[in-house]
Amino acid sequence: MATQNISVTLITQGEHKFYSGTMDIDLIAATCSTNPREDDPIKGFQRTLDEGRANSIAEYIRVGGTIPSSIILSAQKDSDLSYNSKNKTIAFNEDQRSFLILDGQHRVYGFRKLLNEGIKYRVPVIIYNELTAMQEARLFIDINTLQRPVPKELLLDIKRLADRESDDEHMLDELFTCFEKEPDSCLINKLSRIDKKKGKISKVTFYDSMKPVLKEFNISSAERLYKIINTFLLAAHDVAASHQFNLSSSITKATVFKILLAHSRAIITIISDNNSGDIDKISEHKKYLIRSLPGSFDEILKSKSYLKTAESLDRKLLRRNLTI
Template sequence: MPRISINAIECVQNNKSFIITSMNSSILKKMCFVSRKKDDAIKGFQRLLNVKRAKDIALYLDNLKGIIPSAIIVSAQDNTKMRFDKQSSKLSFETSQDGLLVIDGQHRLFGLIEAKGEYDMPVVIFNNLKSSEEVKLFIDINTTQKGVPTALILDIKNQAGTETKLEERQRELFEKLNTDSVLAGYLLKNESKAGKISRTVFNNSTKSIFTNSPVSEMGDDIIYKTVKNYLEAVDVIFKESRNKDARLNKTILFKSVMNLFNEVCEKCLIKYKNLKVESFIDYIGSIRDLNFNEYTGTNKATENRIVNDMRSLLREPLQVGEDMF
């Protein structure tokens, strides 16, 4: 196998060293491999690849001419016979297949594999690690060294000029509701916190309002007033239930009531010909009878259960009369 030499620098932290360098994607494609739990139930430790994410990275590089400054972190295997010369700052190794175990950055790696072009990538290389040390490093990077919260990314997209029109409309609705609605002060725009509704949760919960709700074709002011009235009605009902767990700023309940927004609006327009607070209260009043103490989970299954229980209470019996035959 050919042996190559490239420029590199050594970095030492807490008496542990690693090498920082730049490698062409053609070399990375040949040498890198990922240890997956599915492939090796005993030694595998990384999650399965999200193919769409890898393809998106390839498109980002090839079509959008994007850049990826984040380093791929790898562990050199014995077959690379890796050596670093401090005097010359040269890193030499054999370009062995399966010579570099990816500790972090597998989607960036497979994005490079999917890409048509060749790209230089920053790489952090650990050498002479035991298998247990590789696993520990993987765990440390994916727990202690957390990435940027999605809510913060959404918050700064406007500054970067990458905010979509839908995200812009959702941001404006978010800011209005956080200023003048029953959720004022309970919407947190760039982080997640108990007792607050994050921007990420808000965007996921309001997307359909702008795409296929009864008010989606109306102006943003009408959408704001409708959502404000709906939330005020839900807040009234929750307070009437006298249940301490019935709170709009409880994420699972917020997601659940927003899941019902479109159909409740449609029913109110048919039954009352308006979207006033009192009409919403009259229509959804029966949900006050739910025992909100029973909903202890925070996952999708719990949300579906709450939505189904609410929907069952809101279902009106069909009226069948003799004059219908």
């Protein structure tokens, strides 16, 4: 059995000691497992591997991506790990059961998919030694519960800076900016760009609500779409106010916002078909909203399914009083 040596730094944090170093991906793939105690599944705690995610990681490396975060490992008995304080190295057996992966199993799975492609890639590793099974399980829990994920809103905003937006995302970001900054915006001071805030519409909610509108209508200008949607929302506010309902304080609720945007598609379609030249007139939108919104505000506020409520509004909009 081959023995491997890597340079490390010994780090002490409270009662724990661990080694920080780097390893080639072929060595990681040859020495790490999600459960070295595979004959005892009761003690295993790792998640089921997602092959699609591992394939994405492998492709990311193929195209030159960088992975600076550490793979976190726990040395097992079969590793026979030893530390040389003079040379600042650790030695361990090259065995598939040498290390238990505490964090980074999908990255390691992705590395394995690259083994026969001649790709050279080195990644950081953190190696704990002499942990009990209970300590490993607790550390696994800590890693997967105490780390706070980056807000989706922030990732959407960073995509713009990284030039990784899709065409739709680019359009939605321009539309968000219009609603965020235009003086006549119905949503002025009601949007949150990079995180979730009480009393604000998050960028994720905004995107989720606007995507169907974007797909429904062939409008290539964010400014033009802003004008149409803003006119609709201003009309909705007017109708609500005339029925003693304060939509301004309720529109930031995600479900309410999604209901209104879903319903806007039906009204915009009717106006486009019948009076396309009046699409920018608040009065034209109000003409149709007075069919659907009055008597529906309580339903909108209490809605648990925005699609069902939007469908209910659409039915009221299309209903006709028949005289026989």
